[in-house]
Amino acid sequence: MKSFTYERVATPAAATAAFARAPGARFIAGGTNLLDLMKLEIETPAHLIDVSRLSLDKIEKTDDGGLRIGAMVRNTDLASDARVRRDYGLLSRALVAGASGQLRNKATTAGNLLQRTRCPYFYDTNQPCNKRRPGSGCAAIGGFNRLHAVVGASEACIATHPSDMAVAMRALDAVVETVDAAGKARAIPLSGFYRAPGATPHLETVLAPGELITAVTLPRPVGGTHIYHKVRDRASYAFALISVGAIVQKDGSGRVALGGVGYQPWRVEAAEAELPRGAKAVTAGLLAGAKTTHENAYKLPLVERTLAGVLAQARG
Amino acid sequence: MQTPEEFEVSRRGVLVGGAASVATATLVPAGPAMAAPTPVPPPTAKVAFSVNGQAHELELDTRVSLLDALREHLHLTGTKKGCDHGQCGACTVIADGRRINSCLTLAVMHEGEKITTIEGLGTPDRMHAMQDAFVVHDGYQCGYCTPGQICSAVAVLGEIAAGVPSHVTADLTAKPKVTPAELRERMSGNICRCGAYSNIIDAIVDVAGAKT
Numbered sequence: 001m002k003s004f005t006y007e008r009v010a011t012p013a014a015a016t017a018a019f020a021r022a023p024g025a026r027f028i029a030g031g032t033n034l035l036d037l038m039k040l041e042i043e044t045p046a047h048l049i050d051v052s053r054l055s056l057d058k059i060e061k062t063d064d065g066g067l068r069i070g071a072m073v074r075n076t077d078l079a080s081d082a083r084v085r086r087d088y089g090l091l092s093r094a095l096v097a098g099a100s101g102q103l104r105n106k107a108t109t110a111g112n113l114l115q116r117t118r119c120p121y122f123y124d125t126n127q128p129c130n131k132r133r134p135g136s137g138c139a140a141i142g143g144f145n146r147l148h149a150v151v152g153a154s155e156a157c158i159a160t161h162p163s164d165m166a167v168a169m170r171a172l173d174a175v176v177e178t179v180d181a182a183g184k185a186r187a188i189p190l191s192g193f194y195r196a197p198g199a200t201p202h203l204e205t206v207l208a209p210g211e212l213i214t215a216v217t218l219p220r221p222v223g224g225t226h227i228y229h230k231v232r233d234r235a236s237y238a239f240a241l242i243s244v245g246a247i248v249q250k251d252g253s254g255r256v257a258l259g260g261v262g263y264q265p266w267r268v269e270a271a272e273a274e275l276p277r278g279a280k281a282v283t284a285g286l287l288a289g290a291k292t293t294h295e296n297a298y299k300l301p302l303v304e305r306t307l308a309g310v311l312a313q314a315r316g
Numbered sequence: 317m318q319t320p321e322e323f324e325v326s327r328r329g330v331l332v333g334g335a336a337s338v339a340t341a342t343l344v345p346a347g348p349a350m351a352a353p354t355p356v357p358p359p360t361a362k363v364a365f366s367v368n369g370q371a372h373e374l375e376l377d378t379r380v381s382l383l384d385a386l387r388e389h390l391h392l393t394g395t396k397k398g399c400d401h402g403q404c405g406a407c408t409v410i411a412d413g414r415r416i417n418s419c420l421t422l423a424v425m426h427e428g429e430k431i432t433t434i435e436g437l438g439t440p441d442r443m444h445a446m447q448d449a450f451v452v453h454d455g456y457q458c459g460y461c462t463p464g465q466i467c468s469a470v471a472v473l474g475e476i477a478a479g480v481p482s483h484v485t486a487d488l489t490a491k492p493k494v495t496p497a498e499l500r501e502r503m504s505g506n507i508c509r510c511g512a513y514s515n516i517i518d519a520i521v522d523v524a525g526a527k528t
Contacts, residue, residue, distance in 0.1 A: 003358035006378040006424055032420045035381075036401050048378070050425055076414075080480045085488040096483045100505025101475065102468065103402060105414040106421065236483060236504035 001038050008050040012212055015051050016181040019210035022047040027212060029072060030106040032099075033115045040123060042116075042132055052108075056214055059083070065220035068177075071110035071213045075099070075165065078109060088218060089226035090245050094168035097230045100237050110213035113166055113176065113193070114205065117159035118239050120144065130156045131201040146295040147241065151287055152262035157201030158293075161194065161264050167245045168228060169216060170265035171257040177215040180208055187217075194264035204263075224249040225314045229306050230259070242299050244306045248314035252276040256307065258286060261299060279308035361424040367392065368436025376423050382416075383407045385423035386433060394434035394463045398507070405506035408464035408471075409433050415471035417505075434463035437470060446470050449519035457510030465506045469520045472502045476524075494524040 005022075009015045019025050025047035028034055037043040056070035059081050067088070069078060078084060079095035099107065121127045121139040128137035140148055140158050148158040174190045188206060195203050207213075224247040232238040243259035254275050257267040271285025283304040290300060364373045367390060374389055383400075386392045386409070395418060398406030402420040409418045410432040438444035446466050449455070456462045476492050484501045485492045492498060499517050508516065 001379045004378055005359045006361050006422070008425075008427070028422075028425070031422065031425070032402055032417070035420050035422065039401065048422075052425060076475075076480055080478070085481065089488050092481060092488055093483075096481055096485075100402075100405065101472065101482075101502050102405060102408055102415050102417045102505045103420075106416050236501050 002041060002044040002046075004045055005047045006050065007047070008053060010053060012051075012054060012056070012179050012214055013183060015049055015054065015212050016179060016183070016210055018049045019212075020181045022049075023209065025049050027051045029108040030074070030103075030111045032103050032106050033111065037116060040125065042123065042125065051212070062217055067218045069109050069216045069218070071108060071215055073109045075104040075107045075109070075112060076101070078165075079104070087221035088168075088172060090171060090228055090247055091165065091168040091218075093226065093228035094164040094230075094243075094245060097228055097240075097243070098164035109165075109216055112163055113169075113190075113213065113216070115161075115163055116204075118162045119148065119159040122159060131159060131197075131204075134200070134202045141293075144295070145293050146298070147239070147260075148293070148296050149262045150290045150292050150296055150299050151266060152196055152264070153291065154197045154199065154201070156199050157197035157263070159197070159201065160260055160262060162239050162260075163265070164228070164230060164240065164243060164259055166190070167243055167257045167259040167265040169218070170267050171245045171247055171255045172218050172222075175217045176213055177217060178207065178211050178213050180211045185214070190216075190265070191267070197263050201263075222247060222255075224254060227310045227313055229310050229313075231302060231306055242302050242306060244303065244310050246307070246310045246314065248275070248311065254314075256282060256286065258303060261287070261303065275311070279304050279311055283307060363424045363427050365426045365429045365431055367431045368433060374423070378422065378424055380423045381419050382409070382411075382421045382423045382426055382431070383418035386418060386431070392433050392435050395467075396460055396463055398461065398464075403507070404461070404464075405468060406461050406464040408467045408506065410467055410471055413471075413474070415468050432467070434467055437466065444470070445523050446519070449522045450516070453515045453519040453522060454512070455516040455519040456508070456512050461506060461508045461510075465503070465508065465516055468503060468506045469516070469523070472499065472520065473524055475502065494521065496521060 009018055026045040028048045028050055029052045054072055057072040058070045060068045062068050075095050079092045085092045119140055122129050122132050127139040130138050138157055149160045170190050176188045176193050179185045193205055226247050228245045230240045230243040232240055240260035245257045248254040255272055257265050268286050271282050274281035274285055358377045360375050361378050362375045386395050395409055396406040398404035400419045402417040407417055407419040408415050412429050438447045446469050476494055479491050481488055482498055482501045484497050496517050499520050
């Protein structure tokens, strides 16, 4: 690990001010992804700003009947919150499907959204990777890529976003609240939070340098049956091959978001109109334009069949 | 008959001695031609936390993980380093009541916290109920993952009692129960390459006082 200086801050304003003094610094909260990457020297910040003690660790009701989840709320606490379990079951289910108990005790809401891909070529510093070293090429294209993206990828990058939590939040119409170095706050719908890789896969979100996530808000509960079905290589503690998060209403309408298929949690609202016609029709819309390799082509039928199972389960 | 305490040469002593001999044998005398520029010392930071009820103040290279602080600086070697990437759980300790991977967290971030390691749960003379149960049920083979397994297991029972749901909890709105299925899922962050899993689950069920 490269050496770095360290400071702890007590307020979001102090955090963004610290970044302004040390451009290139990284915020650290749970640290479960950043430190892993620093050990491998994939991330080499010269300065760390510890934001883990910011008082952004509360889950509060919003004026319009939704929830505001502080950026520092731990994954365990979010999954355990009585309101989340009752009204946003999909979120609780997605959280407990991810990582291990130890990691969920550390990982934060904001950090979960910002975690980096688990592409093995991103992790292997001997390999080219446009995300890790822009312009060096992509070893996953033509390499071992059964875990990789089937939608939204580019000639520069076929990595997937690894978060389970983000899949649920996408289906729940979450909005990311931030504050920048000038103290200006903004609200970014999760649907517009991640950048398509295009020619610049190292730029993963629309956040500006030094912009700090302060909260994630959820609109008022939408009811329905909430199901998160994650398919993985072992029964627990593994990243998704694919996952399906669904909210299904009694009349057969609903929402569907996918994990493990693209650079962001994948939701196509227009495809949801097909829900009463079944999984095949919905999948056709969700994965329209999919581009597969011989190693990850299995993801297309796997999504359709997993969604069929989820819809059958929702019908009871 | 000789008791284990009477052995004068410990495994640790042999390992440390062995490493020192290797270092001596490969030592190359530094000549004037090899003089290096004065190295810049790495940044350090101060941190104070308590471990197993004892207060400590340390000044550490900022890169030192909580795991390395415990093992290398406080010489509490019960906590083990397996993968050092949060994948195996051998380094599990309890910080402010929560089990965490001590390898994936910086020591300097734990200011003011109360850390419990395997040494703080029990001693050979007064073992924690979970340590006792692991012995009774043979919940290990080589024993390397065991301190992490036991710290994790103690915290898991606390999490179930506190109502934290898991991937296999059928009803999110009901209180989770101590069942083998729940324990297997919740312990999945602790890998045992000897495969003592079934005995580990028996030990935890025993402590929880639940029926299998």
